[in-house]
Amino acid sequence: MSEPVLQMRNIVKSFYGNNVLDNVTFDLQKGHVHAIVGGNGAGKSTLMKILTGVYVKDSGEIRVDGKIVDFSGYAMATAAGIRMIFQELSVVPTLTVVENIYLNHEERKGFFNDDRRMREDAKKLLDRLGIDVAVNEKIANLSVGYCQLIEIAKALSEKVKILVMDEPTASLSDTEVKRLFDIVRTLKSEGVSIVYISHRMNEILEIADEVTVLRDGKHVITEDAKNLTIAGIINYMLGDAERNAFEYHERPKIRNPGxxxxxxxxxxxxxxxxxxxxxxxxxxxxxxxxxxxxxxxxxxxxxxxxxxxxxxxxxxxxxxxxxxxxxxxxxxxxxxxxxxxxxxxxxxxxxxxxxxxxxxxxxxxxxxxxxxxxxxxxxxxxxxxxxxxxxxxxxxxxxxxxxxxxxxxxxxxxxxxxxxxxxxxxxxxxxxxxxxxxxxxxxxxxxxxxxxxxxxxxxxxxxxxxxxxxxxxxxxxxxxxxxxxxxxxxxxxxxxx
Ligand SMILES: Nc1ncnc2c1ncn2[C@@H]1O[C@H](COP(=O)(O)OP(=O)(O)O)[C@@H](O)[C@H]1O
Ligand SMILES: [Mg+2]
CATH class of the missing domain: 3.40.50.300 (P-loop containing nucleotide triphosphate hydrolases)
Incomplete structure (x- = not known):
């Protein structure tokens, strides 16, 4: 296999003394879709926020195309072609679709924003992605699913090398999920490398090339998706029973409960x-x-x-x-x-x-x-x-x-x-x-x-x-x-x- 486009080595991160990532290693091959799965709080989002400069790692090494990088903010990661679609949507409801797509990187003509060009480019982008919505539509009028697709369009409005999607399908309908997968396949064929975080195993097995499982901030396994089953992934996600922090307590029975x-x-x-x-x-x-x-x-x-x-x-x-x-x-x-x-x-x-x-x-x-x-x-x-x-x-x-x-x-x-x-x-x-x-x-x-x-x-x-x-x-x-x-x-x- 060729050199991975992304190598994250021994990443360690604590929040207020609480160890959230413990020596996590993660490689992403060029043009691949690599899924990260794990229970709530496993550290998936944190790992990717470290990649994109949102959080600062405590230690470890990150290489993109073999070169060590250290992004001190999201803008720096973006400039290097790395983008993340965050779990928490960041589109602005009071703005239109096109205004959101070009927010903070407006196309200019001399001193002015080139509104016409932005509208045309936005339309082309939406067409390419198969998202049928008017560029002048206010975000507030769109369903959550569409907001998510606009968020993706926004991420793709500039050149992207690595795209991180954090639970992108959580609020999508079945048809919107299909749309998203078509987008993912198009991007793959264009050589974009994708990190795909999801809890939906069947989607992962459908779209991912590799799967990495995290559990309580630790790397459990990385495996080709074709060698995995839903049951297998779930098994890796679960800890040993005795490590479960809470157990069920039998309560005194209520007499004749209605x-x-x-x-x-x-x-x-x-x-x-x-x-x-x-x-x-x-x-x-x-x-x-x-x-x-x-x-x-x-x-x-x-x-x-x-x-x-x-x-x-x-x-x-x-x-x-x-x-x-x-x-x-x-x-x-x-x-x-x-x-x-x-x-x-x-x-x-x-x-x-x-x-x-x-x-x-x-x-x-x-x-x-x-x-x-x-x-x-x-x-x-x-x-x-x-x-x-x-x-x-x-x-x-x-x-x-x-x-x-x-x-x-x-x-x-x-x-x-x-x-x-x-x-x-x-x-x-x-x-x-x-x-x-x-x-x-x-x-x-x-x-x-x-x-x-x-x-x-x-x-x-x-x-x-x-x-x-x-x-x-x-x-x-x-x-x-x-x-x-x-x-x-x-x-x-x-x-x-
Ligand atoms: N900004 C933060 N401040 C403090 N703790 C955080 C912060 N972000 C995440 N955490 C903690 O880090 C752990 C991992 O969170 P996260 O990466 O969001 O998990 P996942 O995305 O796998 O559900 C959780 O225990 C979470 O509470
Ligand atoms: Mg998360």
Whole structure:
């Protein structure tokens, strides 16, 4: 084989003393598609952000075309022909397609932007990639899938040697995925080398030449895709059972539990199709699935954020129509959203004020806020949830991620909901806080309340759930009982469809 276009050797990276990449080595052959797989937090994105100068490595060596490189920023990597399509979309909704594609590298005619040329070039680019959208369309009017394709077009608007795609298909429909694969094949034939990060094994086996598996920041194996199977890859992804940080704890049985919620034939746009399941009092039920499988949409519809197009919701025997968030809250439902920074907390406010936002009804007395009561509730929360903070007046932005998440959960539990919806409750927080949050959730269910939890961290589902509903492409494909939830492998297999 010829010299790899990219060689990453013994890459080491820690965040705040937490070792995220441990001596990882990764080679990319010219014109190949090399997939990187691994569980959540395995270090995939971090490895590629180090390549593209977004993060600085602690040690190790990177060579492009045999020459040592050290990009001190993304712009430097771009200039060298290396581009990354980030998991977090970076298109600007208020701008048009063409404005986004040429943002920060406008084509010029003398002192002015050459708008006509940019429009023409953008059109050519979109045609070449088979993306049918008007160049003057506002991004805000496009589906997430299209935004993703525009993001790719933007990456390809300048010469690219190495293209990194970080979970590019997470929000694409089947046809958009086909489109993307056509693009990938075209790029390959043009000699572009591609790193492809994904959780979808069948896609990987279809598009990749090689597969590298990372686990907890360590390189596990690199192998030709043709020698691998889905089961084989999953096996490499899983750690030894005894290293799983959390185990399932049998909870005391609730006596004669009733059905807390019965969801019947739920449809949400074309994202959730005819999904039925129920959750008993005192039960924790997990929704497992890949991104885009409809997990989050189910939670959002039950909380009144998304319109339910069809289906019936029965709560403790009573049919309810969840029209909006107010009805949901009134019915005793609470949602801890995935993106707590955006939706769960006001970071500029203090811990106390954040609790106040949710507890308004409990603490207002003749339309005045009972400051004594809010203080008491805040102090209770700090104690009950073991929130590490100097005082209740500390700004939320000064708390660690784990403690912020405890505040969000505290905020909702203080309202005494009977059904708690959790979306990725421990994403991005440290292992200690994870364990504490799992414990808080188990205790809450132990008091006869019910929980529906969505998590990409399969180990977390294994630890918490009494039952797991498996979703593939918006449909329920399986329901796993506690006896069937033996290990992560069972679930990893099930969610692949
Ligand atoms: N900017 C950051 N600050 C602190 N920790 C981070 C940062 N980025 C990633 N991490 C941590 O590094 C680990 C690996 O993350 P990541 O590379 O995003 O994993 P993957 O992409 O495989 O899911 C995780 O534990 C994550 O929390
Ligand atoms: Mg990632």
């Amino acid at each position: 059905v807390m919620i019965d969801v019947n034939g739920l449809c949400v746009e074309n994202l959730v199709r005819d999904v039925s399941f129920h959750v008993n009092e005192g039960e924790i039920v997990g929704l497992a699935g890949l991104m885009g499988s409809g997990r989050t949409e189910i939670l959002e519809s039950l909380f009144g954020i998304r319109k339910i197009h069809k289906g019936q919701i029965v709560i403790q025997g009573k049919p309810v129509e969840i029209k909006n968030t107010q009805t949901a809250i009134h019915t005793g439902i609470a949602l801890v959203p995935e993106n707590r920074r955006r939706e769960g907390l006001v970071l500029r406010h203090s811990l106390k004020d954040n609790l106040l936002l949710a507890l308004f009804n409990q603490v207002k007395k003749n339309m005045v806020i009972d400051s004594h009561k809010i203080r008491k509730i805040s102090e209770e929360s700090i104690r009950d949830f073991n929130i590490k903070t100097n005082s209740i007046d500390t700004l939320i932005s000064n708390l660690s991620g784990g403690n912020q998440q405890k505040v969000v959960i505290a905020k909702w539990l203080k309202n005494n909901p009977k059904l708690l919806l959790l979306d990725e409750p421990t994403a991005g927080i440290d292992i200690g806080a994870k364990g504490e949050i799992i414990k808080i959730i188990e205790d809450y269910a132990g008091r006869g309340n019910s929980v529906i939890v969505v998590s990409s961290e399969i180990s977390e589902l294994v630890a918490m759930c009494d039952r797991i509903v498996v979703l593939v492409n918006g449909r329920k494909t399986k329901e796993l009982t506690r006896n069937e939830i033996k290990n992560e492998g069972v679930i990893q297999h099930a969610i692949q469809g």
